Amino acid sequence: EIVLTQSADFQSVTPKEKVTITCRASQSIGSSLHWYQQKPDQSPKLLIKFASQSFSGVPSRFNGSGSGTDFTLTINSLEAEDAATYYCHQTSRLPLTFGQGTRLEIK
Amino acid sequence: EVQLEESGGGLVQPGGSLRLSCVASGFTISNYWMNWVRQAPGKGLVWVSRIDNDGKSISYADYVEGRFTISRDNAKNTLFLQMNGLRADDTALYFCAKGDLVDLWGRGTLVTVSS
Numbered sequence: 001e002i003v004l005t006q007s008a009d010f011q012s013v014t015p016k017e018k019v020t021i022t023c024r025a026s027q028s029i030g031s032s033l034h035w036y037q038q039k040p041d042q043s044p045k046l047l048i049k050f051a052s053q054s055f056s057g058v059p060s061r062f063n064g065s066g067s068g069t070d071f072t073l074t075i076n077s078l079e080a081e082d083a084a085t086y087y088c089h090q091t092s093r094l095p096l097t098f099g100q101g102t103r104l105e106i107k
Numbered sequence: 108e109v110q111l112e113e114s115g116g117g118l119v120q121p122g123g124s125l126r127l128s129c130v131a132s133g134f135t136i137s138n139y140w141m142n143w144v145r146q147a148p149g150k151g152l153v154w155v156s157r158i159d160n161d162g163k164s165i166s167y168a169d170y171v172e173g174r175f176t177i178s179r180d181n182a183k184n185t186l187f188l189q190m191n192g193l194r195a196d197d198t199a200l201y202f203c204a205k206g207d208l209v210d211l212w213g214r215g216t217l218v219t220v221s222s
Contacts, residue, residue, distance in 0.1 A: 034208065036152075043202055043212035044152065055210065087152055091207060095168050096142075096154040 002026055004088050004099035012105045019075040021102045023088035028068045032092035035064055035073045038101075039084045047086075048073060080106050109133035109211060111203050116216030123193050127216055129186040129203030137161075137181035140207045143188050145199035146215070155201070156188065171197075193220045 007022040023033065031051040036044040046055045048064035051071055061076040075082055083106045088099040115127040127143070143155040156167045156177040165177055176189040186203050200215040 038152075043214055045212075046208070046210045049208055049210070089152070089209065091209070094166050096157070096209075098152040098154065101151045 001095055002090050002093055002097050004097055006099040006102045008102050010103045012107055013078055014107045015078055017078045019078050021073045021086055023071045023099050025069045029090045029092035031067050032090055033071045034089045036087045037084045111213035113203050113213045113216035116218045118219045119193055120222050121220055124191045127188040127201055129213055131184045136184050139205050141186045142204040142209055144202045144204050147199045195220050
């Protein structure tokens with residue numbers, strides 16, 4: 001099983017700050033890494049597909065990068081509405097797996 | 108509007124069974140792989156199972172293999188998850204999700220396994 005480890009379980013950040021969340025895979029997954037945002041009591045929403053491709057309708061402040069085993073989600077100029085938990089997810093190999101999630105608190 | 112709506116959750120005793128359904132609207136599920144993903148209360152996302160467009164290729168997470176069965180009725184635009192031998196640690200919000208990219212999720216249906 002491919003284990004995805006996110007850099008932090010929790011981050012407290014201020015509006016307009018630039019935020020970086022990293023995701024490390026236990027083995028190479030190419031670019032088959034995707035990022036989701038889940039707000040409280042809502043279902044997850046796809047932000048970034050295949051490491052760096054923005055999903056339709058996602059604000060341009062969300063960007064992804066990386067390949068192989070190391071990936072990064074960057075949120076430029078954080079807004080209050082970005083308070084959520086962010087998950088990385090790999091579709092390279094079964095079983096499909098998710099990172100443990102990183103909860104962003106807006107100060 | 109493109110959406111997924113799950114149903115069938117509830118309270119069940121250990122060892123019991125439930126059948127979850129997921130109805131799609133605004134798109135045709137026959138064009139997509141479909142998934143079930145669950146989330147225990149206060150916990151992260153965990154993939155459960157997926158099925159290809161016509162139901163011929165099916166995969167499960169190890170912890171549900173032999174207990175859960177995924178299926179689909181493309182004519183009714185509906186995905187199913189038959190869950191048998193339920194255990195307390197199966198308690199979770201169960202989401203259906205569209206595509207091999209998992210790019211659309213329903214709101215989930217809550218399954219509680221408790222005596």
